[in-house]
Amino acid sequence: MLKWPFILSLMVITSCGGFKLWNTQSSSQKREIASLSMQQLLQEETQSFSAEIDEKLLSIHSYYVIAQSNLIQFDEAIPGTSLEELYLQGPYLRLVASRTQMDEIQDELKELWDYLHKKKDPKINILEERIREFSMLSPLATLAMENLAASLQLTLREVALPSKSEIRKEYEEQDRRKEFQIYEQNIEHLSHLMKLKIRSSTIQFAPHEGKTGNITGQEFPAKVWAITFDDGPDATVSPIVLKNLQEKKLKATFFQLGQKVEKDTKTAKLIRDAGMEIASHSYSHKLLTTVGTLTLEKEIKQATQNIEKKLDLDIKYFRLPYGIGITTPNVRQQIADTNLIHVVYNIDTLDWLAQSPDMIVKRAKAMMRKTPRDSGILLFHDTNLRTVQASIELMNHVSQEGRRVCTVGEIVTQMNEGVETVCPKF
Structure with a gap:
């Protein structure tokens, strides 16, 4: 019988596109690194801070476009594929991989938001402004910000759900960018690290x-x-x-x-x-x-x-x-x-x-x-x-x-x- 989801190997892609070994750091070390990263970000000048936020929002959007593209592929594979194979194939694995990466970045931004709010730091206004402006780039950009905005209790514009042709068009436009291709490679690599096993019930x-x-x-x-x-x-x-x-x-x-x-x-x-x-x-x-x-x-x-x-x-x-x-x-x-x-x-x-x-x-x-x-x-x-x-x-x-x-x-x-x-x- 089918047992899923996954076995992941020792490596995972970070939200910024690099690689790190799993389970090689203690929790205290990870907390120290996270704190240092936060301090460095907060010490940035306004322009640099905005640029760092934009990079994170771009990452969420890129993974979201990849996810929507793979959702189309997943649905198209259903009629001719067994249930067991559906969960083993690339589209589903890339969907899960995309979600893990989006969630990681959104959690970082939520942590940053809470910190700025607690400290009454004016940079919270920059963070809100960047999220709102980024969400206006396209309907998919708005939808990509949906979960993040909800967690921060921000209200964004309402947009119609994009059609398959609109999703494919935005994917093709994004795919021309070298930076986007790096996100694709990240997801492809992470999805290859995912495996399923069939076991007896x-x-x-x-x-x-x-x-x-x-x-x-x-x-x-x-x-x-x-x-x-x-x-x-x-x-x-x-x-x-x-x-x-x-x-x-x-x-x-x-x-x-x-x-x-x-x-x-x-x-x-x-x-x-x-x-x-x-x-x-x-x-x-x-x-x-x-x-x-x-x-x-x-x-x-x-x-x-x-x-x-x-x-x-x-x-x-x-x-x-x-x-x-x-x-x-x-x-x-x-x-x-x-x-x-x-x-x-x-x-x-x-x-x-x-x-x-x-x-x-x-x-x-x-x-x-x-x-x-x-x-x-x-x-x-x-x-x-x-x-x-x-x-x-x-x-x-x-x-x-x-x-x-x-x-x-x-x-x-x-x-x-x-x-x-x-x-x-x-």
Whole structure:
């Protein structure tokens, strides 16, 4: 059965295009380097500071254009490709690689924003100005700034979603630039470092660093589905998703970030009180194959304990950020030592990238048809409004034609108990 996502080798591309060895620095060293980088940036004169910000925004935009181009290729490959092969091929790997790079740069800028805001440094106005001006370059530039602007609570102009021809045109224009070709090479290299492995399925799941401690959804009985939402809670989107689930009389599993639960415990409790399952998705969504021992413990063990304390419940399941680290021994060991079972997915809706809800629904349905038993785990993100519309359609879809929907925990418990009908309809 299929186990994904990835094994990554010892090297990863940095947001500026260079390379660094993974797990070769202690967390304290990394913190020192990050602090030094911050100090150097803050010491720059206004013109140099603006130029540095522009370079980071250009990086986000370049990776975003690459991601949108690969989303087109991914969708075009669905009809003639098995589900297993889809996750092994270049377009999907490049999509995930692009997201890791965008997230890394956005996190740096968010950290910078928070620092400037705390210090009441006037350079925060330059940062806001550069983001707003950069977002005006093209519709794709606006969409590329979408997540960053949301995290900084900035409102950008509204733009129509670009067509395939518009995305291809901008990609071709960007591809003429030598700098853009470097970003392409970065993503191509990182995607080549990603590998998937096929392993045998098992019925008895338990916290373990091996195959019994990892679930993909491919193991589920026929017609049994779990709906999952990552990266929340979100004060705007999560309650709407929750309301839709309640109206459809469905339960879902929410893989939440410890950092967000701390900031928005109210929304997290709303989800808990509605009878949904809460699981852990790390503390701050770092790429866990690149962090030191102390940070790894914080992202998995401490994050889980904090969520449990905030919400007064027991967490049993964990999902790695980006799905990366399934075969990394120290990462899997930390998950197991925290008494958690790792949960991946076999249907990635790719809803994190700006697109129409119809595209998300069409893609998910096409991929669901490729599963061996019409069963598995759907991955959404309750952090954007397009997911609300798309998930409604797919909630309807998984409730038809004899399909049954339960939380991950309900399905796993019943499979472990060997019940005759897992996730029965009542």
